[in-house]
Amino acid sequence: MNGALWVIGLFTGVGLVAYHIATIPLALICVLAVEQIGEGVGILFSGWSTRKGGGREALRADIERAKHSKRNGRFEEALAIIDGVLEQDTEFPEALYLKAQFLWEGFSKPADARKCLQKVLQLTAKEETLHRWASSLYDEVLAAEKNARTIPWKKQGRPR
Numbered sequence: 001m002n003g004a005l006w007v008i009g010l011f012t013g014v015g016l017v018a019y020h021i022a023t024i025p026l027a028l029i030c031v032l033a034v035e036q037i038g039e040g041v042g043i044l045f046s047g048w049s050t051r052k053g054g055g056r057e058a059l060r061a062d063i064e065r066a067k068h069s070k071r072n073g074r075f076e077e078a079l080a081i082i083d084g085v086l087e088q089d090t091e092f093p094e095a096l097y098l099k100a101q102f103l104w105e106g107f108s109k110p111a112d113a114r115k116c117l118q119k120v121l122q123l124t125a126k127e128e129t130l131h132r133w134a135s136s137l138y139d140e141v142l143a144a145e146k147n148a149r150t151i152p153w154k155k156q157g158r159p160r
Contacts, residue, residue, distance in 0.1 A: 056092060059085050066098055075106025093123045097134050110141045
């Protein structure tokens, strides 16, 4: 009888070990499920996700590169950089404003600059600084266009 109890104890011990081994993956699955649910709730309430790749913040380096190119008079390079940013986010007001600046100051393309500025004005609130800057540049471009139309011998574009 003593031997029989030892065998039952062995199987009970093995069963107990097997039970604990089986619960480890189950615990991991529960942890992952709770993490996913938590992330989903966080996205729902904040609109933020770790999977977005940084959004506009990831494009800030390109914005700074474009500004640097403009400061050094490399308008074609600056415009190419900004076009790349706008391919990724077509409604990025700061990028649209910079594109308008580049088109106006570097290429004397008032109509194209105005289109970008109109979009910036639509995307930003009147209280925002960028809205005021875009409005001011829009007025400057529009005035230059009107001036170029009233003086037929003057070259159209930005006066230099």
